[in-house]
Amino acid sequence: MIDNRSEPPPYVHIKRNAYLIKKKRDGVIADIGCTHCKSTECSDNCVCRVQCISCSKACRCSDMCSNRPFRRDRKMQVVKTELCGWGVVASESINKGDFIIEYIGEVIDDALCEKRLWDMKYKGVQNFYMCELRKDFTIDATFKGNLSRFLNHSCDPNCKLEKWQVEGETRVGVFAARYIEVGEPLTYDYRFVQFGSEVKCHCGASKCQGYLGSKKKITSKLDISWGSKRKRTSTSCLAIVKSNSF
Numbered sequence: 001m002i003d004n005r006s007e008p009p010p011y012v013h014i015k016r017n018a019y020l021i022k023k024k025r026d027g028v029i030a031d032i033g034c035t036h037c038k039s040t041e042c043s044d045n046c047v048c049r050v051q052c053i054s055c056s057k058a059c060r061c062s063d064m065c066s067n068r069p070f071r072r073d074r075k076m077q078v079v080k081t082e083l084c085g086w087g088v089v090a091s092e093s094i095n096k097g098d099f100i101i102e103y104i105g106e107v108i109d110d111a112l113c114e115k116r117l118w119d120m121k122y123k124g125v126q127n128f129y130m131c132e133l134r135k136d137f138t139i140d141a142t143f144k145g146n147l148s149r150f151l152n153h154s155c156d157p158n159c160k161l162e163k164w165q166v167e168g169e170t171r172v173g174v175f176a177a178r179y180i181e182v183g184e185p186l187t188y189d190y191r192f193v194q195f196g197s198e199v200k201c202h203c204g205a206s207k208c209q210g211y212l213g214s215k216k217k218i219t220s221k222l223d224i225s226w227g228s229k230r231k232r233t234s235t236s237c238l239a240i241v242k243s244n245s246f
């Protein structure tokens with residue numbers, strides 16, 4: 001199936017997650033803030049930073065504190081790639097650790113997630129854009145989202161997904177895993193759980209596994225926990241397939 005369209009397939013652009021489930025606030029730490037931090041710029045020991053909580057109004061630090069991601073997307077461009085369908089390239093250089101863009105979509109529960117997956121499988125849809133964070137909390141960018149949905153998979157990616165708490169809300173950000181130059185394709189590891197037929201990987205990395213993701217069944221969902229002790233945990237994605245055949 002060859003697609004000659006010069007525009008990516010349509011989706012509804014949204015700026016914040018659209019909740020199709022009841023929005024729950026996570027914990028109360030976000031309300032307390034890092035009151036022990038004395039500087040306007042929080043250090044590596046900041047209690048917010050070590051827990052992947054964005055500093056907020058409750059914190060003593062200034063608006064310029066670097067532990068406040070999710071504020072400005074980096075400049076990027078959607079491009080048609082040779083082998084991997086649509087992709088995204090950086091339009092400015094990005095330093096390691098920098099926030100790049102939020103992974104945005106509809107927040108759905110497990111029942112709706114499963115229903116959508118089966119619907120798409122039935123219709124022969126090859127592109128899933130789902131990121132499962134925990135039970136009954138999957139961000140689905142299939143119908144609504146932002147440019148983050150066009151990032152391709154790589155077995156040797158330059159970005160990673162991180163789960164953060166921002167003002168009590170769980171959000172997923174794409175962060176630079178290393179320094180990224182202008183024009184470089186932005187990629188992350190989908191940690192894909194296979195749903196449907198095998199999808200060949202064209203990431204071109206020397207350590208490419210050949211196929212997207214593991215061969216686990218969809219029932220064995222990946223468990224994702226919050227980061228602890230300065231170690232940011234990456235999120236795992238469920239059944240995100242942007243196959244080369246679209």
Ligand SMILES: [Zn+2]
Binds near residue numbers: 041055061067068
């Ligand atoms: Zn701070």
Ligand SMILES: [Zn+2]
Binds near residue numbers: 037047049055059
């Ligand atoms: Zn702090």
Ligand SMILES: [Zn+2]
Binds near residue numbers: 042046049056059
């Ligand atoms: Zn703080």
